[in-house]
Amino acid sequence: MNILAIGAHPDDIELGCGGTLIKAAREGHNVFMYTLTRGGKSGQATERTEELKRSAKFIGAKDLKIDDYEDTKLTPGSELINSIESYVNFADPDVIFTHSKKDVHHDHRAIGTATLEAARNSSNILTYEIPLTVEFEPQVFYDITDVIDEKVELIEIFWSQNAKLYLKANAIKGLAEYRALQSRLNSHINYVESFEVVKLCLDKQFRLMKVPQAADSVKRVPEQERELEYAWNKR
Numbered sequence: 299m300n301i302l303a304i305g306a307h308p309d310d311i312e313l314g315c316g317g318t319l320i321k322a323a324r325e326g327h328n329v330f331m332y333t334l335t336r337g338g339k340s341g342q343a344t345e346r347t348e349e350l351k352r353s354a355k356f357i358g359a360k361d362l363k364i365d366d367y368e369d370t371k372l373t374p375g376s377e378l379i380n381s382i383e384s385y386v387n388f389a390d391p392d393v394i395f396t397h398s399k400k401d402v403h404h405d406h407r408a409i410g411t412a413t414l415e416a417a418r419n420s421s422n423i424l425t426y427e428i429p430l431t432v433e434f435e436p437q438v439f440y441d442i443t444d445v446i447d448e449k450v451e452l453i454e455i456f457w458s459q460n461a462k463l464y465l466k467a468n469a470i471k472g473l474a475e476y477r478a479l480q481s482r483l484n485s486h487i488n489y490v491e492s493f494e495v496v497k498l499c500l501d502k503q504f505r506l507m508k509v510p511q512a513a514d515s516v517k518r519v520p521e522q523e524r525e526l527e528y529a530w531n532k533r
């Protein structure tokens with residue numbers, strides 16, 4: 299399965315669905331990460347870029363694309379939509395994780411809104427929360443109990459941001475523990491990442507389904523023609 303995670307700044311994807319992505323990559327799924335800015339407003343862009351690369355490697359992502367949009371200046375116009383759409387076509391995702399369009403940060407909201415249009419032909423779109431997200435009513439729960447310590451380790455890669463309270467282990471674990479309790483799944487599931495549904499398609503067996511698209515309506519990049527930005531295995 300191809301899984302695409304989209305975020306505004308280095309550390310957003312990791313906070314929102316880092317545990318899910320670690321498990322997905324471990325299960326053999328192809329994880330694609332697309333971060334729109336280098337986070338230059340909250341640190342050195344070069345340093346944050348390096349942290350992001352380390353984090354994608356830690357996750358075991360197949361590809362990481364880092365764009366050069368200016369931090370805090372994202373707007374959900376045609377430029378942003380076209381950028382996201384072109385990476386959606388590149389990754390050919392079965393499922394997309396993105397920001398909520400109700401998020402407290404305007405860059406996050408811009409991406410949440412732009413993704414809906416950019417990924418209009420995609421079958422499955424979920425939005426994630428970060429510890430700062432206020433308005434969030436999740437319907438999907440994913441058990442990350444077995445990788446919660448790795449998620450904390452993943453977030454610690456972003457040491458340039460270590461003064462931020464929402465990147466602390468107690469914020470990450472606290473939110474995951476709260477969602478686990480809310481999920482009412484069982485008493486052995488202690489940490490959960492949760493998501494809101496934008497769109498889900500199910501097949502006859504009620505499994506997640508990627509609805510095939512007519513070749514002339516969506517320009518997907520064939521797998522053999524994909525040029526990955528960071529080829530982890532060759533470094």
Ligand SMILES: [Zn+2]
Pocket residue numbers: 306307310403406
């Ligand atoms: Zn952010």
